[in-house]
Amino acid sequence: MFALGNTMTKFNGLNYADWSEKIQFQLGVMDLDMALIMDDKTASITEDGTEDERSLFEAWERSNRLSLNLMRMTMDENVKPFIPNTENAREFMKNVKEYSNYEITDKYVMGNLMSELTTKKFEWSQSIHDHVTQMGNLAAKLKSLVQWE
Numbered sequence: 001m002f003a004l005g006n007t008m009t010k011f012n013g014l015n016y017a018d019w020s021e022k023i024q025f026q027l028g029v030m031d032l033d034m035a036l037i038m039d040d041k042t043a044s045i046t047e048d049g050t051e052d053e054r055s056l057f058e059a060w061e062r063s064n065r066l067s068l069n070l071m072r073m074t075m076d077e078n079v080k081p082f083i084p085n086t087e088n089a090r091e092f093m094k095n096v097k098e099y100s101n102y103e104i105t106d107k108y109v110m111g112n113l114m115s116e117l118t119t120k121k122f123e124w125s126q127s128i129h130d131h132v133t134q135m136g137n138l139a140a141k142l143k144s145l146v147q148w149e
Helices: 002-007 016-029 040-044 051-073 089-099 102-119 128-145
Strands: none
Touching: 016 051, 016 089, 051 089, 102 128
């Protein structure tokens, strides 16, 4: 997990959408996303719980602990002090989202993408296919930021 934490996108305060998507994917691949998917209701299980309840709690607890570790490892050092500390992975993800000014950042990124999309000119040093592909990629990035309600 340490090597993984060093190769993943680091959260820098402005890239929440990208960082969050990669974290959720990686935790899902490692089968550690239970803490992000499930409520922490399992934390109230006592010694009197059934074997299934206890094993579910242990799986959730492991997922929560490792999810928190991975999220903290993939953050720039200058951002960490500003994120409220919590022992719940879902809550930590919410805190990171709040810190990132998600909506403001998205508007900034959208503005840059719109500007690039509307001012990009064809460069004769590349093929038309490459230019169309680049324009399509810009449009796809822009579309992914727009949330239709």
